[in-house]
Amino acid sequence: MNVTQSFDLESWSERALLEIxxxxxxxxxxxxxxxLSQPMNYAVLGGGKRLRALLVLGAFEAGIDxxxxxxxxxxxxxxxxxxxxxxxxxxxxLVHDDMPCMDNDVLRRGKPTVHVQYGEAMALLTxxxxxxxxxxxxxxEHSSIPMDLQAQLCGLIARAAGHKGMAGxxxxxxxxxxxxxxxxxxxxxxxxxxxxxxxxxxIAGALCAGVSQRAMESLKIFGGALxxxxxxxDDILDVTAESAVLGKTAxxxxxxxxxxxxxxxxxxxxxxxxxxxxxxxxxxxxxxGLSQSDALVAIALRVVxxxx
Amino acid sequence: MNVTQSFDLESWSERALLEIxxxxxxxxxxxxxxxLSQPMNYAVLGGGKRLRALLVLGAFEAGIDxxxxxxxxxxxxxxxxxxxxxxxxxxxxLVHDDMPCMDNDVLRRGKPTVHVQYGEAMALLTxxxxxxxxxxxxxxEHSSIPMDLQAQLCGLIARAAGHKGMAGxxxxxxxxxxxxxxxxxxxxxxxxxxxxxxxxxxIAGALCAGVSQRAMESLKIFGGALxxxxxxxDDILDVTAESAVLGKTAxxxxxxxxxxxxxxxxxxxxxxxxxxxxxxxxxxxxxxGLSQSDALVAIALRVVxxxx
Numbered sequence: 001m002n003v004t005q006s007f008d009l010e011s012w013s014e015r016a017l018l019e020i021x022x023x024x025x026x027x028x029x030x031x032x033x034x035x036l037s038q039p040m041n042y043a044v045l046g047g048g049k050r051l052r053a054l055l056v057l058g059a060f061e062a063g064i065d066x067x068x069x070x071x072x073x074x075x076x077x078x079x080x081x082x083x084x085x086x087x088x089x090x091x092x093x094l095v096h097d098d099m100p101c102m103d104n105d106v107l108r109r110g111k112p113t114v115h116v117q118y119g120e121a122m123a124l125l126t127x128x129x130x131x132x133x134x135x136x137x138x139x140x141e142h143s144s145i146p147m148d149l150q151a152q153l154c155g156l157i158a159r160a161a162g163h164k165g166m167a168g169x170x171x172x173x174x175x176x177x178x179x180x181x182x183x184x185x186x187x188x189x190x191x192x193x194x195x196x197x198x199x200x201x202x203i204a205g206a207l208c209a210g211v212s213q214r215a216m217e218s219l220k221i222f223g224g225a226l227x228x229x230x231x232x233x234d235d236i237l238d239v240t241a242e243s244a245v246l247g248k249t250a251x252x253x254x255x256x257x258x259x260x261x262x263x264x265x266x267x268x269x270x271x272x273x274x275x276x277x278x279x280x281x282x283x284x285x286x287x288x289g290l291s292q293s294d295a296l297v298a299i300a301l302r303v304v305x306x307x308x
Numbered sequence: 309m310n311v312t313q314s315f316d317l318e319s320w321s322e323r324a325l326l327e328i329x330x331x332x333x334x335x336x337x338x339x340x341x342x343x344l345s346q347p348m349n350y351a352v353l354g355g356g357k358r359l360r361a362l363l364v365l366g367a368f369e370a371g372i373d374x375x376x377x378x379x380x381x382x383x384x385x386x387x388x389x390x391x392x393x394x395x396x397x398x399x400x401x402l403v404h405d406d407m408p409c410m411d412n413d414v415l416r417r418g419k420p421t422v423h424v425q426y427g428e429a430m431a432l433l434t435x436x437x438x439x440x441x442x443x444x445x446x447x448x449e450h451s452s453i454p455m456d457l458q459a460q461l462c463g464l465i466a467r468a469a470g471h472k473g474m475a476g477x478x479x480x481x482x483x484x485x486x487x488x489x490x491x492x493x494x495x496x497x498x499x500x501x502x503x504x505x506x507x508x509x510x511i512a513g514a515l516c517a518g519v520s521q522r523a524m525e526s527l528k529i530f531g532g533a534l535x536x537x538x539x540x541x542d543d544i545l546d547v548t549a550e551s552a553v554l555g556k557t558a559x560x561x562x563x564x565x566x567x568x569x570x571x572x573x574x575x576x577x578x579x580x581x582x583x584x585x586x587x588x589x590x591x592x593x594x595x596x597g598l599s600q601s602d603a604l605v606a607i608a609l610r611v612v613x614x615x616x
Contacts, residue, residue, distance in 0.1 A: 029471055029472075032471040032472075032476055033471065033480045033497075034479035034480045034482065034483040034484075035479075036471055036479040093436075096433075101428035101429045101432060102429050102432065121409045121410050121482050122482070124404055124410065125404075125475055125482065128404060128435070128475050129471050129475040129476070132469040132471070133471065134466075135443055135463070136463065136470055138462070138466075139459055139460075139463030140463075147455055147460070148455035148459070150455075150462070151447050151458035152447075152455070154443055154458070155449065158440050158441075158443035158447060159440075159444055162437055162441055163340040163341065163348070164337075164340075167344075168341040168342070169341070170433055171343075171344040171430070172341045172342045174430070175342040175343070
């Protein structure tokens with residue numbers, strides 16, 4: 001993987017994050033009724049790694065190739081819109097997951113959670129509004145983004161967010177507390193709960209770039225492996241990291257008796273599994289035939305080696 | 309309004325409702341993870357007047373005219389999909405609105421509310437999943453519905469459901485309890501909270517039928533007036549009807565000190581306002597130039613004269 005040694009992920013991310021944050025700021029209304037703008041801003045712009053948005057842009061840059069300036073321009077706009085939409089979906093899920101009837105968490109990204117700050121009713125509504133906003137962002141009324149791409153992206157994100165994706169995984173998570181899941185069941189839960197949206201990020205970026213079917217198949221495998229690796233590392237960090245570093249309450253999984261990769265297979269085997277998934281992700285990328293995949297390779301490496 | 313005297317709304321509704329219910333049943337997954345299918349079914353198929361879906365089909369039939377059989381077929385499928393999608397959005401909003409942190413209601417359509425039946429966490433997730441499902445239904449992967457219509461419908465529904473529509477109105481409602489709103493503020497709240505989705509139902513049906521711009525403008529006015537009339541009548545019924553007839557807890561507004569048209573202007577003036585809105589709605593329809601609007605006229609009449 002020589003390619004990553006010469007690629008500067010920090011500089012790339014910094015530039016990409018500037019674009020993503022300014023795009024997100026643009027979509028969150030400043031004049032929503034009844035001060036709804038405040039919790040929306042608080043939930044979305046309160047930091048976060050923006051892994052999903054970076055994956056969209058990484059996949060976009062891997063796939064974009066030789067378009068005219070005008071075509072590049074609407075394709076790039078579509079990528080930024082779908083990166084924002086996915087971050088809005090992710091943000092809504094965090095707001096709802098933190099609520100007392102779900103994980104009852106009071107700390108997120110080092111700050112009080114939305115329901116602690118604005119009350120439960122407002123948190124519920126904020127999440128609902130953010131989910132709708134994601135689909136508003138994907139369907140601009142005046143834009144050069146072709147309507148068929150808009151519809152494709154709406155369908156992709158809706159399926160990744162719904163019962164076959166994130167919300168379905170959350171339902172399994174909810175009903176599996178205190179149960180002993182085997183590795184297959186645990187993987188299935190995470191494939192839906194976290195994996196679906198991470199995988200959709202990669203696919204969405206590639207769709208905006210207009211990649212070939214063959215490259216798309218490889219990117220799906222990359223996204224799937226990366227999504228699972230992300231969750232395995234999350235479970236590891238819940239055991240090994242401190243709350244202050246993590247920006248959320250550490251040790252919650254053991255406390256609430258949630259099944260995790262660490263509780264299932266032990267710490268060392270979980271670390272090994274994350275490394276195997278990293279290799280799988282990179283192999284998929286190499287077989288995609290895409291030459292500009294440096295950012296994706298580097299993001300995958302960072303996902304597995306992160307400390308928070 | 310001679311036209312309504314010869315139009316049999318009961319027979320028309322009965323046929324339309326059969327189609328709507330079977331369409332909704334088709335979209336709710338039977339195999340969602342962790343038994344999520346159960347509360348989804350419970351929330352969506354537990355009765356309800358299906359006013360929004362009937363408005364979609366009424367507007368569709370008013371606007372459809374002289375297409376070839378194959379074109380009629382995908383247009384009708386689009387109308388049924390968007391009717392279902394809007395009912396899914398409506399159902400999700402009821403599930404979330406009934407939750408303890410919002411209206412804390414235990415009775416809906418004569419049955420225990422979703423959180424009473426399945427717990428708060430599952431109710432939260434059910435609502436979230438139903439919102440995503442609405443956009444899944446609007447973006448079929450294999451279908452003759454043109455992608456540009458799919459994208460248009462996604463954008464329309466997202467905006468009607470989000471901060472500029474239903475969720476925004478809900479936020480105003482939440483923060484206005486115990487406050488004295490004037491008629492303008494109350495109308496603005498309802499225009500968003502209930503009106504946006506009712507108006508979108510009419511527009512969506514007309515979009516699926518492919519009506520002219522002129523007819524669309526009239527239908528928007530019809531939808532707006534009808535939406536407001538619906539809410540005025542809702543406020544009247546909260547005072548005059550019994551819980552058993554209403555299928556939900558009556559007298560809640562006064563109990564919770566919510567501003568309503570009745571508390572603002574008195575019962576008689578509220579009834580008069582509903583009638584004025586009905587006349588406005590029908591005038592708009594007459595100026596639309598659409599000849600097949602019998603169902604819409606009859607629905608508007610029923611909205612104002614309903615007893616539950």
